[in-house]
Amino acid sequence: MPGITAFGGYVPRLRLSRQAIAAAHSWSDPAIKARGKGERSFCNWDEDTVTMGVEAARDCLGEGSEGQPAGSPDAIYFASTTFPFVERQNAGILATALGLDGDCMALDLTGSQRAGTTALLQALAAVAGGQVEDALVVVSDQRRAKASSAGEFAYGDGAAAVRVSADDGLLRFRGGHSVTVDFIDHFRAEGEAFEYTWEERWIRDEGLAKIVPPAITRALAKAGVSADDVAHFCMPSTIGRAVAGIARSAGIADAAVRDNLHGGLGECGCAHALVMLLHALEGDVEPGDIIVVAAFGQGCDVLVFEATAALTAQxxxxxxxxxxxLAAGKSTDNYQQYLAFNDLITLEKGMRAERDDYKTALTVTYRKRDMLLGLVGGRCTRCGTLQFPRTDVCVNPQCRAHHTQEPYAFRDEPAQVLTWSADYLTYIPNPPSHYGMITFDNGGRFMTDFTDVDVGDLEVGTRVRMMFRIKSVDSLRGFVRYFWKAVPVREVVASSAAAAG
Amino acid sequence: MARGIKDKVAILGMGCSKFGERWESGAEELMVEAFEEAIGDAGVDASQIDAAWFSTHYEEINVGKGGLPLSVTLRLPNIAVTRVENFCASGSEAFRGAVYAVASGACDIALALGVEKLKDTGYGGLPGSLGGTLNAQWAATGSAPGNFAQLASAYRAKHGVSRDDLKRALAHISVKSHANGAKNDKAHLQKAITEEQALNAPMIAEPLGLFDCCGVSDGAAACIVTTPEIARSLGKANVVTVKALQLSLSNGSESGHNSWDGSYFHTTRIAARKAYEEAGIHNARDEVSMFECHDCFSVTELVTMEDLQLSPEGGAIKDVLDGFYDADGQIPCQIDGGLKCFGHPIGASGIRMLYEMYLQLQGRAGPRQLANPTIGMTHNLGGSPMSNVAAVCIIGAA
Known part of the structure; x- marks a missing residue:
């Protein structure tokens, strides 16, 4: 039976206090204070759906991690309702950034809040049919919401990735069911920045309550599983208690309904059903447990899984x-920063910001695609020196050999800070701009931007890891340039990951 | 075996415009201002110039590409004019072109002129540059202060210097340059400052505050060179000749190979060693009378003192605080105010440094005049600590 063989997740570091959002808007709507509980995640200025997707996929593919399937996936399914590119395959950016084999089918899925579960269903069908051997499914969303809207409180940014093959792996796919109904709880037209949403009570009573429970019943029947046996029910909804009602209608126990992570994360768009699944897998699922994953959006998808004995060290x-x-989050009540990062306020950026509005030479972007998207440098086969970028002449002053370098990926190389500064002059959406020289432990160095860094975080010798980020945006032509940046390795990361395991 | 440049070329005349925010002048007016002083000082006619080298960095906001802007502005007699660009060391590069032309015998009289009009950008600081179609897609964000500030982090780590001790030495460097600039009526910044002002200034790029950064100025400087023989035949006394002229460029090892610790200028060390050899200087600390270094930032000046072998490695802070480089110290540095206060019109700066050394050697430096200097040195740097062009020039009495 097909199944999930690996999984990984990503949530941006920043967490905005909802109390701060409420405080900013209570002048116009005193009742809004009631929403001011907990936190929601939000992207740094240099993160988007693609960068979060890359990080979730890296977490999933985790080179060198225990129990990872070997080889490169032969299909990549990427789902989001907030892709940076409408044309230019977003999954292709992922594939190159991850260094995947080019002999690979790739697909962008979008258009509905169930795009993530549909991507997973498609991957499962493809491996079951033998068309694909090893699929990577990446789901990521960064939904924009108008200031003071319900979505601004309810949404979060995040991503998840799973690897799917014909062997059960960690989670055996027992069956699933989809229904398609043109129920318009919200819509966003081509070119529109924001969605338009209908009344919550109607969505709950006429949509969720009537469309989802029968689909769950059909899916369970196909899987040969009784509703009583469902141990975990992962279904997102921003409408309070709607999912509990659905579970009851479908005969699923109240205790099986998973926390939707509203308190500390918010709903991560079409990625959220899998985000909830991962959260369950990372500590609460025992071998043999039945898990139902559902997502609603112009109908619904329901997937039924069974945890295998292999699911132990999650x-x-x-x-x-x-x-x-989630544990590595940084709480902030800086609502103005959230507005700025999400382009919800017109800020004076100064003349220095104008310099970036030049066109990107796409010929160069293509020629150097492994370097720019994959952080691939070179290793001199004569002297062994690692170097970035890869060039025709070795950088080692004692070698200088010509045409000796083979590709060498620096993405996962451990590194530390050699020099740094915090620059208050250069334009950056999140000043001061931290940049400096980093040296990789096994050789190689370059000047890099630091991100997810606070004043005082850097010293000579600070350990860093590389992350895929937005380098800059050509706002005149709507082109996003991606590259890699260094992020301080924080203690909280290691300890929380261990705790979750 | 190369024989070097020593004593083959003499400075016939020099000129320098007033530096500063020259709102009323464009690059063309600045060029004319510097040239008129130089040609008057040389005592020749423009028709006697055989060839010219023209340095400017930001052609986009300046005069455009090529040698034509100089030729047309000065109505030169249809001679060869070469535009050179080597970052902030462009001025030294223009000077090198003119000096080599005379030394080769191809020219009797040659002109080097550098100019930069920076205050047509609409903001303070230098404009950004893209660095080409590939670099634009991956090179780290950067400004000049942020790039040079990197030195401070590595220097502190290498020599175990606290941030406070470093900041005090950097403040002394800027206080000294402001005191010197106050005696220079061509300088952009002519006000003395206190150590407290320097220490408490707004942060630009950690740990560099406002007073750790040089002025962004409009200006031009010009130099006319010939052979020592022609100079004497034209009736010149106190002839100043070129003793050494060296350039060293990074080859990517600082930025790409783990052999550089980030705390010094690899190229400056090489250029200095070669220049001392060319000039026949055996102990720079004892033999150099004065120098102008590329003090784009206070920390650049600090580490350069060691790179030029004037202070022992790790010893620059002590020398600075002891007043070794002050106007009344053993080796006065930036006696004209330096980039810090005279100002830094990129393409002109290398020639501006020579202008002060030339005036001092001829005893014409007015209120700044030092007692009997014999050897003057300029250090002109372009780029960033991790990838740069270092020029060292030594001039002295013939």
């Missing part, structure tokens, strides 16, 4: 998972 060392990422 989060291998060195991996973060959703729980690790």
């Amino acid at each position: 989060v291998p060392a060195g991996r973060l998972g959703i729980r690790g990422a």
Whole structure:
């Protein structure tokens, strides 16, 4: 039976206090204070659906982690309702950034809040049919919401990734069912920045309550599982208690309904059903447990899984998972910063910000795609020196050999800070701009931008890891340039990942 | 075996515009201002110039590409004009072109002129540059202060210096340059400052505050060179000749190979060693009378003192605080105010440094005049600590 063989998650570091959102808007709507509980995640200025997807996939693929299937996936399914590119395959960016084999089918799925579960269903069908051997499913969302809207409180940013093959792996796919109904709880037209949403009570009573329970019943029947046996029910909804009602209608025990992570994360769009699944897998699922995953959006998808005996050490060392990422959050009440990062306020950026509005030479972007997207440098086959970028002439002053370098990926190389500064002059959306020289433990160095860094975080010798981020945005032409940046390795990361495991 | 440049070329005349926020002048007016002083000082006519080298860095906001802007502005007599660009060391590069032309015998009289009009950008500091179609897609964010501030982190780590001790030495460097600039009526910044002002200034790039950064100025400087023989035949006394002229460029090892610790200028050390050899200087600390170094930032000046072998490695802080480089110290540094206060019109700066050394050697430096200097040195640097162009020039009495 097909199943899930590995999983990984990512949540941006920043957590906005909902109390801060409520405080900003209570002047116009005193009742809004009631929403001011907990925190929601939000992207740093240099994160988006693609960068979060890359990090979730890295967490899933986790080179060197225990129990990882070998080889490169031969299909990549990428789901989001907030892709940065409408044309230019987003899954292709992922594949190159992850260094996947180019002999690979790739697909972007979008258009509905169940795009994530549909991507997973498609991957499971493809491996079951033998068309694909090893599929990578990445789901990621960064939903924009108008200031003071319900979505601003309810949504969060995040991503999840799972690897799917014809062998059960960690989770055996027992069966699933989809229904398609043009029920418009919300919509967002082409070119529109924000969604338009209908009344919650109607969505709950006429949509969720009537469409989802029969689909669950059909899925359980196909899986040959009784509703009583469901141990974990992972279904997102921003409407309070709607999911509990669905579970009751479908005969699933109240205790099986998973926390939707509203308190510390918010709903991560079409990624959220899998985010909830991962959160369950990272500590609460026992071998043999039945898990139902459902997502609603112009109908619904329902997937039924059974945990196998292989699901024991859920989060291998060195991996973060959703729980690790949640624990590594940085709380802030800086609502103005959230508005700025999400382009919800017109800020004076100064003339220095104008310099970035030049076009990107796509010929160069293509020629150097492994370097720019995959952080692939070189290793001199004569002297062994690692170097970035890869060039025709070895950088080692004692070698200088020509045409001796083979590709060498620096993505996962451990590194530390050699020099640094915090620059208050250069334009950056999140000043001061931290940058400096890093040296990789096994050789190689370059000047890099630091991100997810606070004033005082850096010293000579600070350990860093590389992360895939937005380098800059050509706002004139709507082109996002990606590259890699260094992020301080924080103690909380290691300890929380261990705790989650 | 190369024989070097020593005593083959003499400075016939020099000129320098007033540096600063020259709102009323464009690059063309600045060029004319510097050239008129230089040609008057040389005592020749423009028609006697055989070839010219023209340095400017930001052609985009300046005069455009090529040698034409100089040729057209000065109405030169249809001679060869070469535009050179080597970052902030462009001025030294123009000087090198003119000096080599005379030394080769191809020219009797050659002109080097550098100019930069920076205050047409609409903001303070230097404009950003893209660095090419590939670098634009991956090179780290950066400004000049942020790039040079990196030195401080590595220097502190290497020599075990506290942030406070470093900041005090950096403040002394800036206080000294402001005191010197106050005696220079061509300087951009002519006000003395206190150590407290320097220490409490707004942060630009950790640990560099406002007063750790040089002025962003408009200006031009010019130099006319010939052979020592022609200079004497034109009736010149106190002839100043070129003793050494060396350039060293990074080859990517600092930025790409784990052999550099980030705390010094690899290229400056090489250029200095070669220049001392060319000039026949055996102990720079004892033999150099004065110098202008590329003090784009206070920390650049601090580490350069060691790279030029004037202070022992790790010893610059003590020398600075002891006043070794002050106007009344053993080796006065930035006696004209330096980049810090005279100002830094990129393409002109290398020639501006030579202008002060030339005036001092001829005893014409007015209120700044030092007692009997014999050897003057300029250090002109372009780029960043991890990838740069270092120029060292030594001039002295013939």
